[in-house]
Amino acid sequence: AVLIVIGLCLLLTTAADSMRLDPLPTSDNCTLNHYEQTIDHFNWAVPNGGDSMTFQQRYFVYDKFYKPHSSTQSGPLFVYFGNEDDVTLYVNHTGLMWEHGADVGAMLLFIEHRYYGESVPFEPNTPGCMNWLTSEQAMADFAIVIRDFKIANNMTDAPTIGFGGSYGGMIAAWFRRKYPSVVDGVISASAPIWSYSGMTPPYDYSVYAQIVTRDATAAGGSAPACAANFKLGQQAIIATGATEAGRAQLTDWFRLCKPLTSQGDAQSLLYWVQQPWSYMAMGDYPYPSSYLLHGKGNLPAYPVRVACQSLSDPNLPTNNETLLKAMRESLDIYYNYTHTEKCFNLADAPEAFASRLGHLGQVRSGDASACVGDWDYQYCTEMVQPFDQGTDKDMFWPLSEFDLPALKQSCQATWGVQPRALWADLNLANKDLTAASNIVFSNGALDPWSGGGVLANQSDSVLAIVIPSGAHHIDLMFSTDLDPADVIAARNFEKAQMQRWMQEKWDA
16 A cells, blocks of 8 residues: 655555444443533633623543553543534544544543534524634633643643544644644644635635546546536526526426526526535545535445436537436435435525635524524634636636635625635644644545645654545544555554654653
């Protein structure tokens, strides 16, 4: 097995496999806990003029693996930095923590991100309730929970290793830079920390769409005609939707629950057919997975390849009806994963958030009064990741370029805030990692977020691994018999680095 470690050209051929856990553990195996967390770590006044300075932050602990290193030294503590969702999703899927935790006798700690899941600081309809949803506040939460957990469990000397994937992977990398005394090293998987404006050298706004497209071509293992057919199909949707008769045809061919009545409805259909490709590319795993559907159902193995089977015939564009029906069939694995849908509803089409296509988290209602976490709010404040699509290098149509003034207007209308487009580069994610240490950045070449990731070693302890057959943080998932050799090699490399970090802590 060959593992590409950019800059080191290191080949890993052998390493011990982790313990396979059967049945797979879940949050039901853990102990549920709550921490009385400070709402605003950076001010001393009561937030929002209310009557409380704290909220209940949820975390899960698994201690059955734990073993002290010696009679005088603690064993390791593995910590997952929660993402933009219910933390149980990550408890149930972060197999690397569970499996290697069993190998080394680690205590496992999974901390929920503020505003998500059940860790919600404010009641609905609280004015100004979203103001404390920031990565800086979240990282301070994590630092305090880790510190106090170690004190409470007499583990202040424990080697502590952080894990995160996607946004959680970004948090992990930023956390290691900001709180190096709290964690001794982190695995930062599929973390696009360089996908922001203001970077030097600059981020390619169109690379995300280019990688989705590559997955839908022969280079990604898909039918060679797929991407080209999909691009022509999008043009056919708008052309057909220009007339009342054409909209009736689209309603029939796409099995829509409600008839398309305007050209704007045809535009919504266009967004609807574009949306799944991002998720299918992220979830291009070699086995069925519920991760990208948030545990609600399964995508098949290599979903982009499966979707492309319906678009494989290079002659499809010669017949409008055949082409557009094939487009609908290609998306059945995403929109009809339950296999029970008799018709499709465009209500989920993200037309209100079209400029934020490719978001990491779920687009929810855009309702500030709900007072719960929403990735679109985070995008509209500090997580401004720009995207272009519809260029001559990708499968999307028409051309849509990142438009900061339009984004500001949309965010103001939706959330009452405007994004700081250059804040992430200044405060979180710039390309100078010379002061960082003990970080492994991993990226799968099938994952569109890899275009904004760290793909080259930055020092002898800030290392980058690229997994040619990998999708979105596949290395964090539970081991299976279907794992490609490069995924196994990536995990072995990460385990070797973790062992080094732990030993350095014990030897200090």
